[in-house]
Amino acid sequence: MGIVMxxxxxLAAYFAMKAxxxxxxxxxxxxxxxxxNAERRRAEEAVARHAADLERSNAELQQFAxxxxxxxxxxxxxxxGYVQLLARRYQGxxxxxxxxxxxxxVDGATRMQGLISDLLxxxxxxxxxxxxxxxxxxxxxxxxLASLKLMIEESRATVTHDPLPTVTADAxxxxxxxxxxxxxxVKYRGGTPPAIHIAAADRADAWQFSVRDNGIGIDPKYFExxxxxFQRLHGKDEYPGTGIGLAISKKVxxxxxxxxxxxxxxxxxxxxxxxxxxNLGRKQ
Amino acid sequence: MKASTSGSLIEILMVEDNPADVRLTRExxxxxxxxxxxxxxxxxxxxxxxxRRQGRYADAPRPDLILLDLNLPKKDGREVLEEIxxxxxxxxxxxxxxxxxxxxxxxxxxxxxxxxxxxxKPVNLDQFMKIVEAVENFWLSVVKLPPx
Numbered sequence: 001m002g003i004v005m006x007x008x009x010x011l012a013a014y015f016a017m018k019a020x021x022x023x024x025x026x027x028x029x030x031x032x033x034x035x036x037n038a039e040r041r042r043a044e045e046a047v048a049r050h051a052a053d054l055e056r057s058n059a060e061l062q063q064f065a066x067x068x069x070x071x072x073x074x075x076x077x078x079x080x081g082y083v084q085l086l087a088r089r090y091q092g093x094x095x096x097x098x099x100x101x102x103x104x105x106v107d108g109a110t111r112m113q114g115l116i117s118d119l120l121x122x123x124x125x126x127x128x129x130x131x132x133x134x135x136x137x138x139x140x141x142x143x144x145l146a147s148l149k150l151m152i153e154e155s156r157a158t159v160t161h162d163p164l165p166t167v168t169a170d171a172x173x174x175x176x177x178x179x180x181x182x183x184x185x186v187k188y189r190g191g192t193p194p195a196i197h198i199a200a201a202d203r204a205d206a207w208q209f210s211v212r213d214n215g216i217g218i219d220p221k222y223f224e225x226x227x228x229x230f231q232r233l234h235g236k237d238e239y240p241g242t243g244i245g246l247a248i249s250k251k252v253x254x255x256x257x258x259x260x261x262x263x264x265x266x267x268x269x270x271x272x273x274x275x276x277x278x279n280l281g282r283k284q
Numbered sequence: 285m286k287a288s289t290s291g292s293l294i295e296i297l298m299v300e301d302n303p304a305d306v307r308l309t310r311e312x313x314x315x316x317x318x319x320x321x322x323x324x325x326x327x328x329x330x331x332x333x334x335x336r337r338q339g340r341y342a343d344a345p346r347p348d349l350i351l352l353d354l355n356l357p358k359k360d361g362r363e364v365l366e367e368i369x370x371x372x373x374x375x376x377x378x379x380x381x382x383x384x385x386x387x388x389x390x391x392x393x394x395x396x397x398x399x400x401x402x403x404x405k406p407v408n409l410d411q412f413m414k415i416v417e418a419v420e421n422f423w424l425s426v427v428k429l430p431p432x
Contacts, residue, residue, distance in 0.1 A: 074384055077407045078304045084409035085311065113407045 058126075065123035069116045076116060080109035111242075115230065118244035122229060125173060125251045132256075132280050135171045137164035137209075141198060144178035148186065155186050157194035164200050165207050168280045173252045178211075180245040181272050185213035187239060190267070206258060206275040214269040223262055249274070256280060294320040294424050297347035299331040299364065300382075301356050308409075309351070309382075312416035318424040323347070328359025332367055335374055346432055347377060349423050354383040354390060362393060369398045376430040380419060 083105045091099060138161075145152065145159060152159065159182065167174075178198075185196045194213055201208045218226065218233070225231050229247035232239075246260075253260040257277030264270035296313070300306050306324050313322060323344070325331050331352070334341040350368070354361035361381065368374045378400040383390070386404050394402050403419070406412050423429075 081308050081409045
């Protein structure tokens with residue numbers, strides 16, 4: 001009897017201990033979970049805060065670029081205007097040196113105007129996006145080709161394209177994008193008339209477009225640099241321009257949840273690729 | 285297009301606060317084919333006083349054409365435009381807004397307030413000269429202005 005009692009007691013104690021240990025274990029896991037939860041929440045809050053910070057500083061930068069370029073234009077217009085007036089009125093009436101000085105001043109002022117107006121365009125691509133809506137890329141391409149009609153005719157370029165999709169986008173920005181890429185393809189042509197082909201491929205969650213040309217091509221070591229604002233690979237006598245086109249193109253593509261890149265070899269033409277996300281219900 | 289409009293003098297009122305801009309516009313109008321006289325005021329309040337012949341503008345001529353900048357001290361060009369176009373005595377005078385603002389909202393608002401033309405000042409002098417020439421040609425020769 002005593003033995004049975006002792007056994008029962010031992011058993012009870014064993015189970016009680018076991019339960020107690022289990023409880024401790026559960027509690028420990030719980031504590032860990034609570035801790036982990038708190039940590040995750042803190043991390044999420046930190047990410048959200050950084051995202052908000054980034055968004056704010058981006059908006060501020062855009063605003064800054066817009067205001068700076070817009071307000072800079074005003075006094076520059078006066079400087080350029082009067083220097084040009086000097087050139088107009090006094091060209092050849094002072095001496096050769098004066099003519100040269102005036103010419104340099106006119107050239108500098110004109111170039112700065114170009115840069116500022118490009119900077120303004122660039123900042124607008126980010127800050128003045130319209131609502132995204134379904135856009136037929138074939139229509140946009142048609143428009144872009146119409147804008148480039150003269151350039152295409154003069155260079156005897158042929159532009160062909162595959163069927164293009166309808167995407168959700170800002171039509172104006174897309175027009176600008178096609179315009180930039182096609183005009184580059186014509187501008188940086190080789191010895192033969194430009195042959196440009198535009199195609200699109202379905203890539204699950206994005207459309208991938210390509211603009212292929214047979215122009216002078218780009219050395220791979222410059223692949224990153226060409227997308228940076230005001231970066232140029234050629235002297236301005238060789239190919240005019242400020243170096244804004246691809247920077248704007250990049251911004252447009254990024255606004256559309258995509259990326260842009262180039263494949264090329266010097267002398268062997270270039271193909272620019274860009275993607276447009278399929279998940280753009282509204283402006284990001 | 286050289287309508288030598290019966291040789292009468294065309295009165296222009298320019299509302300512009302930047303003297304450098306005033307001079308540049310004057311230079312451009314200098315070669316005008318039509319005889320014109322340009323008066324200049326530097327802010328919106330002065331513009332309205334001029335048009336209403338108040339205070340020191342008691343003897344001011346009634347302009348045939350108003351060139352109006354939008355960003356002005358005291359009373360801003362948008363308010364001046366609104367006052368002109370809601371004043372039965374002044375609303376017939378054609379107002380051409382000449383501004384650096386390319387802001388869509390400014391353009392729309394100006395036309396809502398019955399501006400006669402909205403022009404953005406080009407940055408390039410040659411283009412500016414061409415625009416002044418076009419303004420001059422159109423408003424001083426082509427159109428039939430309301431009788432004074």
